Amino acid sequence: MAATGDAAAAMDSISKAPTAQSAALNPTVGGGAGRQAAAPEAAAESPAAAPRKPGGNSDGGVETAEEAVEPAEPDINELCSDMFEKMAIFLQGELTATCEDYCLLENMNKLTSLKYMEMKDISINISRNLQDLNNKYASLQPYLDQINQIEEQVSALEQAAYKLDAYSKKLEARFKKLEKR
């Protein structure tokens, strides 16, 4: 937690001393070691010396130094806004992908429900037609009974025809016998 406190203090020094940054545009880029040595000192001194004056201060014979910072880029605002816009677009894309999948699933379910409704209509028609057919076949039952009776009567007629045929043959034989005498 102390580490974040030092980093936060360092950031506060930037927000509280903007003029110090502008004054520190002196060419101190090559002093890497000096900057590294000055950075912790600047972080340590920032809570104590909030309004930092440019240039080396000498209060009571003690010389102080300021952190050498790089000059701020002129289009930093534009870059920051661009970064946040792209971050928002990326996050929105991440979430939109799942939303689109759910929309696809919803459409597929709607099509399936339409298909089931069509099948329901077909089933209702088939059921109604089969009920009508059953009623019509039930109304045909008397005719079917008549057909059974016709079949029995035809069998009886056939038996009578056989008997008649046999009797006529007997008569023919007797007639021929009598004719020979």
Place this chain on the structure above:
Amino acid sequence: MASPESQPRFGHSVKCLLSEKVGSCSVDTIALTRQVLKGSRSQELLSQAARNMVIQEDAILHSEDSLRKMSIITTHLQYQQEAIQKNVEHSKNLQDQLFHLLK
């Protein structure tokens, strides 16, 4: 939360620290979004739904085909019933004729 990235880096400029902080916040935001999506289990649900839909589609098509065949067969049965109805109306005359023959 003391992570290695949040440890104080002595010798780094404030600008460098700031840019690293912004980058870590961006990464954290992206990780949070992905964790939210992972926690919603949407991928598992959607994959299971797609699997069920594939199985169901075949069954639906087969059922629809069977129902259409049933409707065609029902129509043919209706035609046959009408033909039978037309022909059995002659059976009354036939029965009367046979009755007179067998008298």
